[in-house]
Amino acid sequence: MKFRYLSIALLTLSGCMPMTYPPGAQNNMAQLGANIFLTEDGASLPLRHWLPKTEPHAVIIALHGFNDYSRFFDSPGEYFSQQGIASFAYDQRGFGMAPQRGLWAGCEAYIKDLQVLVRLVKQRYPKRPVYLLGESMGGAIVITTMSQMEMPEVEGIILAAPALWARSTMPWYQTGLLWTLAHSLPxxxxxxxxxxxxxxxxxxxxxxxxxxxxxxKATRVETVYGLTDLMDEAFNSAASLRGHTLMLYGEKDEIIPKEPTYAFLRQFLAADAANKTVAIYPHGYHMLLRDLQAPTAWKDIAAWINASPDKLPSGADDRAQQLLSTGL
Structure with a gap:
């Protein structure tokens, strides 16, 4: 009798799997409209842009964080436009006003959309350097996308408090609870x-x-499970992330803990430290680009794009070196 009940329980659990909601068939030509990024499967992803009054000398593609949307870049995008830098941000699948709101499209879908948009932006600005900027979940997507062989070349990437809380850095009870909920009540x-x-x-x-x-405001468990899959991939891509990179992190970040972030940094810098700049802000929180001290981070990003200085204007790179020298 006990075996029968156990079998029923296992069958019930196996019938409740965390789902992803991937794109449809790629039978459309992707297009970059005034306010829409039309994908290869015909999905219309809302698009915002902040353009300088004259021809830009650089372009940023910005990716929002979990449960957020493209509006996150309103203030920094306006600032960068005043510095002669054009910015584009779109609502990723399942977020903001994009299709299938609240549903996780899967890592491959988010990677593919970014790759396609990079190609479209490079076609529009063939002689301008293109940078990828990702905040939190957006940073994890940028990291994972850059590890793909078919990724179009970009000038550099900017990671603002990237989501790196991988399962390998979580306590067992947290990963166990997430698995149980995702496979019983997704x-x-x-x-x-x-x-x-x-x-x-x-x-x-x-x-x-x-x-x-x-x-x-309310998130499905299976969506959190998908985000965790993404963070696993991003964390495990640390050693393969090469090229011109600026990573920003706030010492007061209570969303992405220091342990996984610093563990990522150790691998990240060991692979190709010469092309990487780390900035750690003593008074920064998770939303570095919207904190009260956000203009400090904006100025560092603009300086890094415009001149790649040995030192950032804020000195946040000195703070990072200080922490790195003590072993984090």
Missing amino acids: WLTLTGKGVHVVASDNIDMLRAMGRDPWVI
């Missing part, structure tokens, strides 16, 4: 209520996000 939504973490010191901005209907 449709269950989590709101984060009762979790006391501070994402930014910019309280007005956080309140505005709370009122914004396009910021997702």
Whole structure:
């Protein structure tokens, strides 16, 4: 009798698997419209842009974080446009106003969309250097995409508090609970209520996000499971991430812990330190690009793009070297 009940339980669990919701057939020609990025499977992904008044000397493609959308780049995009840098950001599948809101499209889908958009932007600006900027989940997507053989060449990448909390750096009970929920109640939504973490010191901005209907407030467990798969891939890509890279992290980040971030940094710098700049901001939180000190990070990014200086204007790279020299 006990064996019968166990068998029923296992069958029930096996019938509840975390799902991904991938794109359809690629039977469309991708296009870059005024406010839409039309993908190869015909999905219309909302697109925002911030263009300088004259021809830009560089272009940024910015990827938002988990449950966020392209509006995250409004303030930095406006700043960069004043520095002669054009910026583009789009709502990724399942987020913002993109199709299948709240559903995880799968790592391959997010990688493919970025690769296609890079090609389209390079066609529009064939003589301008293109940079990828990813915040949190967006940073994990940039890292994973850059490890792909078919990735178009870009001038450099900027990682703002990338999502690197891989399973290998989580406690066993956390990974166990996530697996159990994802394989039994994948449709269950989590709101984060009762979790006391501070994402930014910019309280007005956080309140505005709370009122914004396009910021997702309740997340399906299977979507969190998909995000964790992505973080695994990004974390494991540290040693293969080469090329011109700027990574920014806040010492007060309560979303992505220091342990996985610093473990990633050790592998990341060991592979190709000469082309990599790490900036650690003592007063920075997870939303570095929207914190109260955000203009400091914007100026560092612009300086890095415009001149690749030996030292960043803020001195955050000196702080990183100080921490690195003590073994993090």
